Each structure stands twice: as C-alpha cells, then as structure tokens.
Amino acid sequence: MPLVRHVCFYTYDNRMERHGPASWNSLSKMRFDILTLFPEMFPGYLSQSILNKSIQRGLVEIHVHNLRDWTTDRHQKMDDRPFGGGPGMILMVEPVVKCVREVRALSDDPGQLILLTPQGETWNQQRVEGLASGPQRFLLLCGRYEGFDQRVIDILEPLEISVGDFILNGGEVAAMVLVDSLVRMIPGVLGDEKSSWDDSFSRGNRLLEYPQYTRPREFEGREVPPVLLGGNHEEIQRWRQQKSLENTRKRRSDLLTDPESTDP
Numbered sequence: 001m002p003l004v005r006h007v008c009f010y011t012y013d014n015r016m017e018r019h020g021p022a023s024w025n026s027l028s029k030m031r032f033d034i035l036t037l038f039p040e041m042f043p044g045y046l047s048q049s050i051l052n053k054s055i056q057r058g059l060v061e062i063h064v065h066n067l068r069d070w071t072t073d074r075h076q077k078m079d080d081r082p083f084g085g086g087p088g089m090i091l092m093v094e095p096v097v098k099c100v101r102e103v104r105a106l107s108d109d110p111g112q113l114i115l116l117t118p119q120g121e122t123w124n125q126q127r128v129e130g131l132a133s134g135p136q137r138f139l140l141l142c143g144r145y146e147g148f149d150q151r152v153i154d155i156l157e158p159l160e161i162s163v164g165d166f167i168l169n170g171g172e173v174a175a176m177v178l179v180d181s182l183v184r185m186i187p188g189v190l191g192d193e194k195s196s197w198d199d200s201f202s203r204g205n206r207l208l209e210y211p212q213y214t215r216p217r218e219f220e221g222r223e224v225p226p227v228l229l230g231g232n233h234e235e236i237q238r239w240r241q242q243k244s245l246e247n248t249r250k251r252r253s254d255l256l257t258d259p260e261s262t263d264p
C-alpha cells in the first residue's frame with residue numbers, strides 16, 4: 001500500500017515526479033498540504049489569477065489530501081456521534097492523526113500544522129507576516145460537521161486559527177484564506193513588492209490605506225484630488241499619509257496607538 005493513497009498535486013514543472021520527494025526541500029518555494037474531506041473544492045480556486053501564476057512559476061506547491069483515505073473500515077467512516085449526546089457528528093481521532101503523521105513525513109521539514117477552527121486565534125496580517133517569515137511548509141487541517149475529537153488537538157498540538165467570529169460549514173474556505181494571504185508574502189508573487197508593505201494592516205504602517213484613483217480625472221462632477229495630478233512625489237506622499245491616518249481614525253481607531261495624534 002503506498003504511503004499516500006490520494007494526492008492532488010498542483011505544480012508547473014513536476015519536479016517532484018522527476019526527482020522524488022527528497023528534492024522538495026532544496027526548492028525555495030512555499031508548500032501547502034491541505035487535509036480535507038472535500039479535495040474537489042480546491043482546483044477551481046487554485047487555477048485562478050495570482051495563485052495559479054505562482055504555481056506556474058514554481059513559487060508555490062499545493063498538495064490536497066483526502067482525509068477519508070486514512071480510514072480503515074470499508075465504509076470509509078470519518079465521523080461518529082458525540083459521547084454524552086448532542087447534535088451533529090464529530091471527526092474521529094484515529095484517521096486524522098494518521099493522516100497528519102503520514103503527510104508530515106513526506107518532507108524532511110515537518111512544517112507548521114494549522115487546524116482551522118472558530119475557536120482559534122484570529123487570523124490577521126501580522127500573523128500572516130510572522131508565519132511567512134518562518135519555515136515555508138504549512139499543513140492545513142480542515143474540519144467539518146461539529147469539528148474534531150479533542151484528542152486530535154491534544155496529540156498533535158496544532159496552531160489553531162480562526163478566520164473570524166462566525167461559523168463556516170467547513171475549514172476549506174478558511175484554508176483558502178490562509179493560502180491566499182500567505183502566498184502574497186513570497187518575494188516575486190506580486191507585481192510590485194511595495195504593495196505588500198502599503199496595503200491596509202500591512203508592515204508599512206499597520207493603518208488603512210489611503211484613497212486611490214485612476215482615469216478619468218472627472219466623473220459625474222467628482223474630480224481626482226489635484227495633488228495626485230501634480231507630479232510632486234513628496235506632496236503626494238504627505239497627502240497619502242494624512243488620508244491614511246484620517247481613514248483609520250474614522251473607521252478603525254483601534255489600530256491607532258493614540259487616536260488624537262497626527263502620528264500613527
């Protein structure tokens with residue numbers, strides 16, 4: 001029986017097939033292993049826009065594994081009723097732990113295991129930047145139904161991450177959010193690296209971004225601010241800093257150390 005019984009592998013140059021798993025570590029790319037009961041949710045998302053281009057250019061590798069392939073009974077049962085009663089079904093500990101251990105062993109780098117759960121730490125840009133600056137392998141464990149048997153967490157000790165204070169039907173969309181935000185941090189993924197500094201919440205100043213305009217200069221009587229048309233880069237920079245601060249004070253004063261100050 002092969003170690004991994006089901007893997008969807010998304011990469012451009014198929015280096016894994018040509019050189020085998022040992023070669024993965026020598027490649028400077030971000031690698032994701034997504035562990036899910038619904039692997040078919042991912043191809044559409046992966047084949048679009050920046051993510052697709054990053055895969056094509058060999059900057060990102062994504063492997064999607066079907067948790068059900070680690071079940072041992074002939075019905076491929078992954079869930080069972082909760083002890084003590086209550087609604088819904090719980091993901092069973094044995095196939096999940098086996099799956100994580102086997103997928104981890106596919107590379108010398110064990111990677112960071114992340115379990116998607118509404119009970120986890122809230123995902124934000126500082127967390128994105130922190131994780132992106134560490135080891136470049138992430139295992140994303142997606143829940144379904146009423147979530148995981150607690151022993152999955154006790155045994156594997158994952159980083160538990162929530163994408164917000166609301167309940168999704170499963171961890172797949174949350175996993176896509178993590179992939180999407182992390183790949184933006186890889187040098188070369190964005191056309192202009194500066195945007196990953198200047199975007200709202202980002203390392204440039206942690207504030208909301210300033211307003212942006214493009215052609216036409218006037219639409220339905222609304223004109224582009226003249227300072228943006230004058231070509232004076234220092235003035236433009238000052239105007240943007242000021243607008244960024246105003247925007248943040250108005251909408252997200254929690255991001256400012258001193259909401260009254262003219263400094264962030």
Ligand SMILES: C[S@@+](CC[C@H](N)C(=O)[O-])C[C@H]1O[C@@H](n2cnc3c(N)ncnc32)[C@H](O)[C@@H]1O
Nearest residue numbers: 116117118143146147162163167168170171174
């Ligand atoms: C219906 S939820 C289970 C919620 C669980 N009963 C609770 O109250 O904490 C099913 C799965 O969706 C995922 N999920 C739901 N909301 C999420 C969120 N806000 N952030 C990350 N994952 C979430 C998790 O993987 C979870 O195991």
